[in-house]
Amino acid sequence: MKTFYITTPIYYANSLPHLGHLYTTIVADAIAKNKKQRGFDAYFLTGTDEHGINIQRIAEQNDQTPKQYVDYVSDEFKRIYRQFGLNGFDVFMRTTEPFHYEAVQNLWRQIAANRTPKGNETIYKGFYEAWFCPNCAEFKTEAEYELRAGEDAPRCLIHERTLDRVAEESYFFRLSDYSEFLLETIEKHRNLIRPEARRNEVVSFIKSGLQDLSISREKKSVYWGVPVPGDANHTIYLWVDALSNYITAIGYGNEERKSVGFEKYWSNVTHLVGKDILRFHTIYWFSFLHAANLKLPETVFAHGLWLDSHGRKMSKTLGNAIDLEFLHRNFSTDVIRYFVLREMVFGQDGKFGYESLIERTNADLASGLGNLSSRTLSMINKYRDGAIPSGKIQEHNYIYAKRAGISPDEQDLVSVLEHARDEFLRRFDNYEFSLALEILWTVIARIDKMISDAKPWELIKDENQAETLNAVLYRATETLRWLCVLLYPVMSEATAKIYAQIGLSEDVSKTNPENLSYAELKVGTKIGETEAVFPRIDKTKVMNEIKEQSKETKSNAEISNQTASAPNGDSRARNPTDVLINTAPTEEANGEDDFITIDDFLKVELRVGEIRVAERIPKADKLLRFEIDLGEEKPRQILAGLAEYYEPEKLIGRKVVVVANLKPRKMRGLESQGMICAASLENDEGEKPALATFIENVDIGARLK
RNA sequence: GCCCUUGUAGCUCAACGGUAGAGCGCGCGGCUCAUAAUCGCUAGGUUACAGGUUCGAAUCCUGUCGAGGGCACCA
Secondary structure, eight states, X not given: OOEEEEEEEEEETXXXXXXXXXXXXXXXXXXXXXXXXXXXXXXXXXXXXXXXXXXXXXXXXXXXXXXXXXXXXXXXXXXXXXXXXXXXXXXXXXXXXXXHHHHHHHHHHHHHHSBOTTSSBSEEEEEEEEEEETTTTEXXXXXXXXXXXXXXXXXXXXXXXXXXEEEEEEEEXXXXXXXXXXXXXXXXXXTSEESHHHHHHXXXXXXXXXXXXXXXXXXXXXXXXXXXXXXXXXEEOTHHHHHTHHHHTTTTTOSTTGXXXXXXXXXXXXEEEEGGGHHIIIIIHHHHHXXXXXXXXXXXXXXXXXXXXXXXXXXXXXXXXXXXXXXXXXXXXXHHHHHHHHHSOXXXXXXOOHHHHHHHIIIIXXXXXXXXXXXXXXXHHHHHXXXXXXXXXXXXXXXXXXXXXXXXXXXXXXXXXXXXXXXXXHHHHTTOHHHHHHHXXXXXXXXXXXXXXXXXXXXXXXXXXXXXXHHHHHHHXXXXXXXXXXXXXXXXXXXXXXHHHXXXXXXGGGOOGGGOOTTOSOTTOBOOOXXXXXXXXXXXXXXXXXXXXXXXXXXXXXXXXXXXXXXXXXXXXXXXXXXXOOOOOOSTTSGGGOOOOHHHHHHSOEEEEXXXXXXXXXXXXXXXXXXXXXXXXXXXXXXXXXXXXXXXXXXXXXXXXXXXXXXXXXXXXEEEOSEXXXXXXXXXXXXEEEEOOOSSOOOTTOEEO
């Protein structure tokens, strides 16, 4: 039996589920169902990644143990999955499972026992260096510190004190020895990384040079994770722990899961990932696997992000994120599943708008598939007492069939169906879900046309047309049966309903579409009770509700918590050497101490300056170089990131507000001796500066108080 | 600044180098089995632009412009 193993990423448990998670899981669910239908021994993994410093911290803030916290989050994922009909997975993997600990340690040992392709030790001890806050006693991630203009060291967002550059002992994986292996392998296997544009990116990243990877933290800074085997002072950090779930869950390196069948499933693996974590699933993961003498996956497919209807990224602050609860309340799971698969070209970004969701539902599902089913079954009820008539037309009746515009034999229809089926499966296998579905809708149109041409409501009046009418009804019903089988992986509930309405009792999930053959639908089958499978959606009504809803969410968003913050399908943040998540900084941390005294204010020396020189800096997209006259003996050189927003020539002569006593700082090799003040305007596209100026005439060098 | 992808009808997307199509939306007409569904017809294009290769280019090559992305950089 052919095997097939598909995975979603295991989602990082610092964030509650959002549309991005839902989408990846829907796609994987549909693929897994399709493979199982077709007789594959298929296995589908999804789950949560539950270790690391971020989980540790969030739990502490919530007065929970890390375990309590991740139990909560993974339950939330499961709950959302249930809500959206995501029942096709075979394991919900959690990295806190005891067997995973054992298996990760075994993987580590296996890797450590081997040599790199260049004959070096794979794992070695070194020092990991990062910004450290002594008050927190923690290393800080990119999202947890800010670098103020003019300062060399960033500050802790909580304590506002300058961070120290601290090194701690860490194990490293010698990733730098794997570049050639990776490039060769990626070159050789064209389907290894898809789509191609993403593959190119990975290749160019490798070519730019790989650094060795820190794969542990001292236990005193990160205890929430798997201990390094043979060195209890260290915790295995992030990628070795998280990525390896794909093998530990199916029995690598542990007894508990052995029965799942590692050898079997690891022979044909597909990882679906968001484009933001592609690099880790290729460069790191391939290298780890190679280092452990394991085979690489068949395909790692990076899909795009869902943008809002205007093509903007979704975020809590913009208030354009899709609220899953609301989505669930207003739309059935099948409608959503159909929409995301039909609307997004897999691999590219897609737009998610309620308006197009409603339009597509009404057009394709209510008016299309739903209505075809409804009109067909209702005619069988009305004209044939609810029993499916034979589709055969006897030769002496051919003349009548032709007269009604119906071809006497069904060969035309059979080839249409078979062709559509083959194309559907081909496209589906190639991740072209959108095109695959489109093909089936051409079949629906064809049957609608057949019915209109034949005019059953007239045939019923003519005794001689009894067989023609039968044929029309049979052909339409048989087509519906085929469609149900093919569409089951996409819309399991609706297809099951239609199937039942046709009067069929076998299990669609086990009907192999490849074996569909025409006229298997039994004559005389009593059709079941009929009702609308896809009720038409009242667009104006729902759109109004959405407007109401979004007002509420927008006002809630500001107060909302930090645990549900990661916006765009990323299960991990981007910087590999730092900690991973975009945990929103604790804004409440400020509160009423948030005042400064007049003395504090007077420390800042704000002065009026006139721009004498403004020019672009070669090879810098954002920076402009200014010479600003502050009434001092010499104009100051100041650099500012305004190049994207202002034409330098037009700024010459303009009077601006300058922070005059800022510590000088080098940027792009040039020293910046101050800072220009500007308002930061937030709009749909992000932030945009507006320079502070005066309406009145002001003297150069005047101080602002 | 380097690299990648992309530009086709109002919108979303198709089209082995061989007569540019579909769905939605718009306009008109027909029908009544059906969820105001469905069927027909009409409208809409110098395939971003300029060159080149070819008997033949939306497709291949070069350049320009626009859009998106990766890296560097910046935060």
